Amino acid sequence: MKNLYDVMQLLKRYGTVIYTADYKADLELMEDEVKELYRLQFISAKEYASALLILRQKKVEYDKK
Template identity: 55%
Template sequence: MKTIYDIQQFLKRFGTVIYVGDRLATLELMEEEIKELYFSKLIDKNELQVALQVLRHEIQFEREQKERNR
């Protein structure tokens, strides 16, 4: 997984589609869902780490964008 799109497709394999209209909120919910999949032992530690790295990078980018646009 290298992009948010990759993570969206990954989550679809588990029947999960997340979209709330606010990109930052969507990313944060995706992060929580990935964690839940790991705690439920549906994904391994490597998949968790890779997905969280991509999501956290994008979350940080979105937060910086919001700060610049204030």
């Protein structure tokens, strides 16, 4: 996984599409969904770590604006 689009495609693979028109809320909801997918063992530890890293980087970038 390299970017936010890849994280969104990962979630879409499991039937989750997140769009609330609030970018920061979207990132938080995506993070919650990724955690839940990992907890239920749908995704690997590598996918989990990569997705969380991307989402947290996007949060930091958004907060700097």
